[in-house]
Amino acid sequence: MQSSATTSRGAAVAVSGLSKAFPSGDGGTITAVDHADLDIAPGGVVALTGPSGSGKSTLLHLIGAIDVPDAGAITVAGTEITASGRRALARYRRTVGFVFQRFHLLSALTARDNVIAPLLPYGKRGAGLERATELLAAVGLAGREDALPSQLSGGQQQRVAIARALVGEPGLLLADEPTGNLDSATGTEIIELLLTLNADFGTTMVIATHDPGIAARCDRTVLLRDGVITRVE
Known part of the structure; x- marks a missing residue:
């Protein structure tokens, strides 16, 4: 990081x-x-x-x-x-970062793109790619960046949600x-x-x-x- x-x-x-x-x-x-x-x-x-x-x-x-x-x-x-x-x-x-009981991940997006999602309305996808990769590593999901939510356990999905909450610093x-x-x-x-x-x-x-x-x-x-x-x- x-x-x-x-x-x-x-x-x-x-x-x-x-x-x-x-x-x-x-x-x-x-x-x-x-x-x-x-x-x-x-x-x-x-x-x-x-x-x-x-x-x-x-x-x-x-x-x-x-x-x-x-x-x-x-x-x-x-x-x-x-x-x-x-x-x-x-x-x-x-x-503000938000983490909820229900993970609220977008099923069609990869873990990395779910993390970046809050930045997309502001045209910051490119700048967020590296940070998303770093955050996924920080939450223990290095190597799972391209996994879809359906390919992740509940705990792993919540880790993606936490990374998403932190992507905007x-x-x-x-x-x-x-x-x-x-x-x-x-x-x-x-x-x-x-x-x-x-x-x-x-x-x-x-x-x-x-x-x-x-x-x-x-x-x-x-x-x-x-x-x-x-x-x-």
Whole structure:
């Protein structure tokens, strides 16, 4: 990898008074995130934990600007994204890496082209080829660059998804249950990989997980219940 890959360049994240509600089936509302406050240091690895429906995914989506809060502020790398316009938010999303429980790989593309895919709308395929090859090697898939998703195991597909999340050199990576579709041994390998990449790249990581073993490996654990942050360890 390039020497800059070992330099910490993670983004600081500050969440203040963040709230988000959704309509419920009975005509009321469900508060998914309720006046959340959270500070994450550059290069930190934070686990969001709590039962299903506690607000973990919603908080990730708000930080990643996939969704818009009803109230509160989110500041990433010194920029308040909740005060940004549509174009600025689109630029911001390109600085964030996303890893989901479902791998969301394009079945007709090779592993290398899946990694490059986020760069294609910006005419950067050529520049991304070398980086994609380096990232696939970094996630343990050297020699599998031309494999289709159907030729890869679930764990290998998630490794491709992680490489894809890193191809834009993000300062922040958001992972929503990244081991949820994997067996326990493969899930452990994926978390070990994420922690190794954090050490190598310095990318700030926020990981939503039900697994207390995964949370224990992170720098800090944030417990949510009914949208409220009840404990930070």
